[in-house]
Amino acid sequence: MNDLIFPGPDTLCEDCGYALKGLRPGGDCPECGLGLAESSPGLRLGPGSRREVELDLVRRPGAFFRAMRVDGSNLPARWFMLKMVLLIGLFWLLWDTVGGYWSLEVDLFEAGVVVVSLYLLSYIEVLGVVYFARRRGWRVPFGLAERLVCYSSIGWIPAAVVMGLALDWYVAGDIDRWMRGLLGVWGTWQSVELLVLVGAVAMLWFELLVWIGVRQTKYANSYCAHSSDGIGTGKSGSVVET
Ligand SMILES: [Zn+2]
Numbered sequence: 001m002n003d004l005i006f007p008g009p010d011t012l013c014e015d016c017g018y019a020l021k022g023l024r025p026g027g028d029c030p031e032c033g034l035g036l037a038e039s040s041p042g043l044r045l046g047p048g049s050r051r052e053v054e055l056d057l058v059r060r061p062g063a064f065f066r067a068m069r070v071d072g073s074n075l076p077a078r079w080f081m082l083k084m085v086l087l088i089g090l091f092w093l094l095w096d097t098v099g100g101y102w103s104l105e106v107d108l109f110e111a112g113v114v115v116v117s118l119y120l121l122s123y124i125e126v127l128g129v130v131y132f133a134r135r136r137g138w139r140v141p142f143g144l145a146e147r148l149v150c151y152s153s154i155g156w157i158p159a160a161v162v163m164g165l166a167l168d169w170y171v172a173g174d175i176d177r178w179m180r181g182l183l184g185v186w187g188t189w190q191s192v193e194l195l196v197l198v199g200a201v202a203m204l205w206f207e208l209l210v211w212i213g214v215r216q217t218k219y220a221n222s223y224c225a226h227s228s229d230g231i232g233t234g235k236s237g238s239v240v241e242t
Helices: 050-059 061-066 075-093 108-136 142-171 174-183 188-202 204-217
Strands: none
Touching: 050 061, 050 142, 061 142, 061 204, 075 108, 075 142, 108 142, 108 204, 142 174, 142 188, 142 204, 174 188
16 A cells, blocks of 8 residues: 555545645645545555454444445455355245245246346446446446445345245235235236335345445545546555455
8 A cells, every 4th residue: 555645636525525635634624624634545444354344234334335445456345246146046046945835936047047137237236326426526436336336235135035025925826815805906917016116125225235335435535546537446456455
């Protein structure tokens, strides 16, 4: 890690995005009053040990993303997402083997489809974040958006559980039966619509984590000198995360 001048030419106030170049390190942001030290890249040293990542993401995601590095390699984040997604694939694969109670049967191919779908949805999210950030003038290029989404992939776990239950009830015909009992008239296609709706709601924790991540990194500073779009792209190989 090279200790560059702080505030450096690219340093922004982490709260309001004000360019802090040339100001005294001990002073406050002229725009919002936040202490300049609060925007120091020295506060972004995380994540710490790999064991802490899951715990921090669940217990205090805001602090996790506030302390997350925004430079260096994205490899640890990608491994984290791979672990989460494979775990979900395995969970679906084993669904009907538990106690013979469940109706939903997932074979290896279908579990693979789940894994690929989660990757697709995640990278669509990355593109969405980049697009949104660019429009808002936030400093969240592709590499950083990818890192945020990778760590937010822990949010796919509750989504997988909720969707597993919903699909299981659908396959067993329970949803049709319950809704007919409740409303009198209920078409099978309405159950499919309901499943889509449940799926959208089940994604909320993932979406919330991504949103918290963007909020906490939209003006994030790193030690690496970077061009306007170079930050977080993983080009600076000298910094190793975790
Ligand atoms: Zn400020």
